[in-house]
Amino acid sequence: MNDLLEQFLVETRELVQSATEDLLALEGRPGDAEAVNRVFRAFHTLKGSVGLFDYPPWFALLHAAEDGLSAARAGNLAVDARLIDLSLEALDATARWSDAVEATGRLPDTAAGESSALAERYRSLLSPGPRSTTEATGAVPDWAARLVASMAEAPAGPSTAVRYRPRGDCFFSGDDPLGLVRKVPGLLAVSVEPAMPWPPDGEFDAYACNLDITLLAGAPRPEVEAPFRLVSDQVTVVDVYATGTARPSSASAMDPVVAAILGEQLLAMAAPGDTETAHGRLEACARSAANALRSIGRDADAERCREALERGAASLGPAIEAALAGGGATGPRSDREASGAYERPSGAHGGGTARTLRVDAVRVDALVSQVGELVVARNALGRLAARAEAGENPVTLARAIREADADIGRLATSLHRDAVSLRLMPLSEVFRRFARPVREAARSLGKEVRLDFEGEGTEADKGIVENLFEPLLHVVRNAVDHGLEDTGTRLRLGKPAAGRISIAAGQDGDGIVVSVSDDGRGIDPAFIRRRAVERGLRSRDAVSAMDDVAVTDLIFAPGFSTAGSVGALSGRGVGMDAVRAAAERMGGRVSVESRAGAGTTVALHLPRTVALARVLVVGIGIESYGFAMDAVDEVVRVPRSAIHAVAGGAATVLRGRTLPVLRLADLLDRRYSAGIAMEALLLVVRADGQTVALEIDRLEDRLDAVVRAPSGLVGTVPGVGGTTTLGDGTVLLVVDPAALLANLALVGQGTSGDGR
Amino acid sequence: MTVTLLAEDGTNGTIRLEGTCSVEDADTLASLIFEDAGRTVDWAACTRMHTAVYQALLRLRPVVRGTCGDTFVDRWLPPPSPEKRGATQT
Numbered sequence: 120m121n122d123l124l125e126q127f128l129v130e131t132r133e134l135v136q137s138a139t140e141d142l143l144a145l146e147g148r149p150g151d152a153e154a155v156n157r158v159f160r161a162f163h164t165l166k167g168s169v170g171l172f173d174y175p176p177w178f179a180l181l182h183a184a185e186d187g188l189s190a191a192r193a194g195n196l197a198v199d200a201r202l203i204d205l206s207l208e209a210l211d212a213t214a215r216w217s218d219a220v221e222a223t224g225r226l227p228d229t230a231a232g233e234s235s236a237l238a239e240r241y242r243s244l245l246s247p248g249p250r251s252t253t254e255a256t257g258a259v260p261d262w263a264a265r266l267v268a269s270m271a272e273a274p275a276g277p278s279t280a281v282r283y284r285p286r287g288d289c290f291f292s293g294d295d296p297l298g299l300v301r302k303v304p305g306l307l308a309v310s311v312e313p314a315m316p317w318p319p320d321g322e323f324d325a326y327a328c329n330l331d332i333t334l335l336a337g338a339p340r341p342e343v344e345a346p347f348r349l350v351s352d353q354v355t356v357v358d359v360y361a362t363g364t365a366r367p368s369s370a371s372a373m374d375p376v377v378a379a380i381l382g383e384q385l386l387a388m389a390a391p392g393d394t395e396t397a398h399g400r401l402e403a404c405a406r407s408a409a410n411a412l413r414s415i416g417r418d419a420d421a422e423r424c425r426e427a428l429e430r431g432a433a434s435l436g437p438a439i440e441a442a443l444a445g446g447g448a449t450g451p452r453s454d455r456e457a458s459g460a461y462e463r464p465s466g467a468h469g470g471g472t473a474r475t476l477r478v479d480a481v482r483v484d485a486l487v488s489q490v491g492e493l494v495v496a497r498n499a500l501g502r503l504a505a506r507a508e509a510g511e512n513p514v515t516l517a518r519a520i521r522e523a524d525a526d527i528g529r530l531a532t533s534l535h536r537d538a539v540s541l542r543l544m545p546l547s548e549v550f551r552r553f554a555r556p557v558r559e560a561a562r563s564l565g566k567e568v569r570l571d572f573e574g575e576g577t578e579a580d581k582g583i584v585e586n587l588f589e590p591l592l593h594v595v596r597n598a599v600d601h602g603l604e605d606t607g608t609r610l611r612l613g614k615p616a617a618g619r620i621s622i623a624a625g626q627d628g629d630g631i632v633v634s635v636s637d638d639g640r641g642i643d644p645a646f647i648r649r650r651a652v653e654r655g656l657r658s659r660d661a662v663s664a665m666d667d668v669a670v671t672d673l674i675f676a677p678g679f680s681t682a683g684s685v686g687a688l689s690g691r692g693v694g695m696d697a698v699r700a701a702a703e704r705m706g707g708r709v710s711v712e713s714r715a716g717a718g719t720t721v722a723l724h725l726p727r728t729v730a731l732a733r734v735l736v737v738g739i740g741i742e743s744y745g746f747a748m749d750a751v752d753e754v755v756r757v758p759r760s761a762i763h764a765v766a767g768g769a770a771t772v773l774r775g776r777t778l779p780v781l782r783l784a785d786l787l788d789r790r791y792s793a794g795i796a797m798e799a800l801l802l803v804v805r806a807d808g809q810t811v812a813l814e815i816d817r818l819e820d821r822l823d824a825v826v827r828a829p830s831g832l833v834g835t836v837p838g839v840g841g842t843t844t845l846g847d848g849t850v851l852l853v854v855d856p857a858a859l860l861a862n863l864a865l866v867g868q869g870t871s872g873d874g875r
Numbered sequence: 876m877t878v879t880l881l882a883e884d885g886t887n888g889t890i891r892l893e894g895t896c897s898v899e900d901a902d903t904l905a906s907l908i909f910e911d912a913g914r915t916v917d918w919a920a921c922t923r924m925h926t927a928v929y930q931a932l933l934r935l936r937p938v939v940r941g942t943c944g945d946t947f948v949d950r951w952l953p954p955p956s957p958e959k960r961g962a963t964q965t
Contacts, residue, residue, distance in 0.1 A: 290898050294926075295898070295925050297924075297926040297929060297947070297948075298925075298926065300947075300951075301947050308951075309952060311929065311933065311952055311953075313934070317934055323909075323934055325902040325904075325927055325930070325931050326898070326901070326902065326927065328926065330933075
């Protein structure tokens with residue numbers, strides 16, 4: 120299995136998991152708009168990822184699901200049990216298909232039928248009114264079978280068959296039936312026959328239509344249906360899949376790999392062996408056969424093998440043979456009903472194989488040698504205990520204990536660092552997944568794009584790298600779709616015909632920064648101002664008071680989508696707010712820089728690892744907050760008289776620099792009255808190139824801690840970059856100065872220091 | 876008028892389809908074939924054929940000459956004359 124597919128499977132399972140949780144939560148709270156949003160995004164991302172591979176039925180299902188959820192998100196479709204059940208079934212199918220893809224590299228044969236059945240249910244949710252007659256999938260009607268048979272070779276993939284019987288008087292209403300057929304994309308075959316036997320010679324009404332038109336097309340069903348939407352009462356559409364013309368359950372439809380696996384099991388069972396191991400072998404054979412069958416969706420056959428095992432060797436052999444011959448297998452629907460409770464184990468199996476980590480052997484060696492040192496250091500403790508028992512002088516003993524503590528502390532720190540580094544992986548893993556979406560995006564828009572990578576050797580935690588693809592894909596698609604001008608415009612502006620998109624990564628202090636730059640038209644602040652007002656995100660006065668940088672930042676506001684229309688590619692409104700949310704989930708943030716006419720750079724600033732950080736604990740009122748020590752330049756006490764009121768705030772001069780003075784309590788929106796002491800305690804922090812002084816009430820502690828990204832309720836507290844657990848079990852909120860100051864900048868008061 | 880009868884010596888004449896053949900042309904075409912079933916139809920110059928015109932050819936099955944100028948018809952529909960029927964079907 121290639122890396123790309125492996126990544127895709129891991130990601131797919133995670134998305135299925137999270138979307139399932141959200142759907143289940145929605146059952147209890149149907150009004151939770153954010154949950155609907157998350158489910159929609161999950162399907163949106165799933166669809167995008169599946170699109171990287173060649174699984175048309177899967178893509179069609181996710182596309183239909185996305186349409187349904189998009190309507191639910193826009194409030195055009197009720198979030199009710201039908202939608203939730205259907206979406207859960209779609210996720211189920213996705214989970215089973217990813218297992219099948221992992222096991223066999225392909226979708227189960229039943230996927231096409233199942234996909235079109237589920238997709239049709241989404242469509243019927245969206246338009247409950249009468250539709251073009253749809254015949255049950257699975258059984259291909261004769262006319263469609265004849266059409267397939269008329270072709271020199273059967274269609275390679277799933278296709279759509281249409282039977283169009285124009286009304287007799289259709290010529291009078293200006294219809295040109297073949298004119299509609301001309302518009303069908305991906306035509307494979309067309310047949311035109313008289314609908315009724317021609318009347319005897321000599322009688323012919325040139326203006327009465329007596330035709331029966333059938334066609335087969337390789338394009339997705341909605342595209343094939345589109346030209347006939349005005350005559351849908353005269354049209355029948357069915358899905359025909361690659362093996363659909365063969366009987367779905369016949370042996371020829373079975374995956375050759377699965378057939379080979381089944382054959383192996385028969386051989387293994389026939390082989391001579393002692394009676395002691397016979398039962399174990401039988402069980403292994405039954406399990407392998409059942410798994411193989413389940414991987415192609417033949418759950419009923421799998422179940423039969425399992426049942427046969429309980430009856431012994433004499434039944435298992437025939438059961439496998441029957442499965443091989445295709446005997447007893449029924450349609451996909453009854454399969455799923457029959458198996459019901461039995462689907463879960465295969466899911467659990469899939470979950471267990473997904474978590475793998477490739478690690479450089481050198482890193483493991485370093486870890487092992489450090490663990491060795493730790494064992495030695497521990498021995499010292501035993502000796503110390505013996506010395507204490509011998510009644511040694513407490514003062515010398517205490518010194519010895521401190522030394523041992525320092526030793527073990529040093530080792531623990533470096534062990535943690537090295538263990539964390541095991542999870543580091545290069546960003547190239549993510550970067551190389553962009554070539555194909557960018558190419559396809561460019562092609563579908565008729566643009567030329569050159570994609571450059573830089574710094575793909577930069578490493579970050581596996582959790583970060585794996586979660587980077589989704590937000591980055593949004594940014595890249597936006598760049599291709601909205602950032603780059605079309606070729607004609609570029610040439611007119613004197614730019615090279617091919618737009619340039621560059622994805623770059625680099626170290627940024629303790630973290631990493633991943634940026635996507637384009638040399639397109641840039642973001643027009645005037646347009647953003649107008650759009651923000653239109654969308655009701657800000658008042659007209661508010662946007663005109665904001666500077667261009669703050670205005671540009673509005674692209675990350677929820678509900679802001681710069682697309683004028685819904686494009687296939689982006690612009691469904693899942694745009695940049697999803698990117699900001701993703702960055703924040705990872706404990707980072709996102710920024711944008713743009714020059715009109717010259718291009719845009721969107722940068723994600725992310726932590727590199729879940730590292731031990733030195734944290735300074737400060738107090739305001741009765742609360743305590745942590746600050747990453749790296750961000751703190753110094754802590755000073757200044758007389759209150761040295762803090763001057765200036766326009767829009769307060770400032771002080773510290774060693775010749777003027778610093779804005781802000782109350783931490785105000786920034787965190789905590790209502791504590793201003794200090795009355797003669798001296799103010801100031802924490803001088805630096806972030807994003809700004810330096811500010813934050814007034815706090817007291818300094819409490821400093822400690823080494825693992826800072827985790829905020830989640831749950833804590834995630835919504837502005838300015839909080841993470842949490843850490845203190846020795847006594849309480850949770851300390853760790854302030855992210857950059858986020859704190861970014862919030863400040865968003866408010867748009869321009870308090871950024873004048874003394875940088 | 877995109878359906879024209881060309882009288883040639885020694886033949887029953889040729890019915891020539893030219894340019895866009897609309898629904899009205901179907902009746903003209905049918906009458907010309909009814910008048911003399913021996914007339915051949917030349918559709919090489921027809922660039923766009925209406926369904927009604929194709930239906931007339933399908934019903935009356937005259938001998939059709941040349942390759943249909945309408946690429947859709949040429950690519951996807953069998954020529955209606957009995958001799959060649961099915962020849963270009965894919």
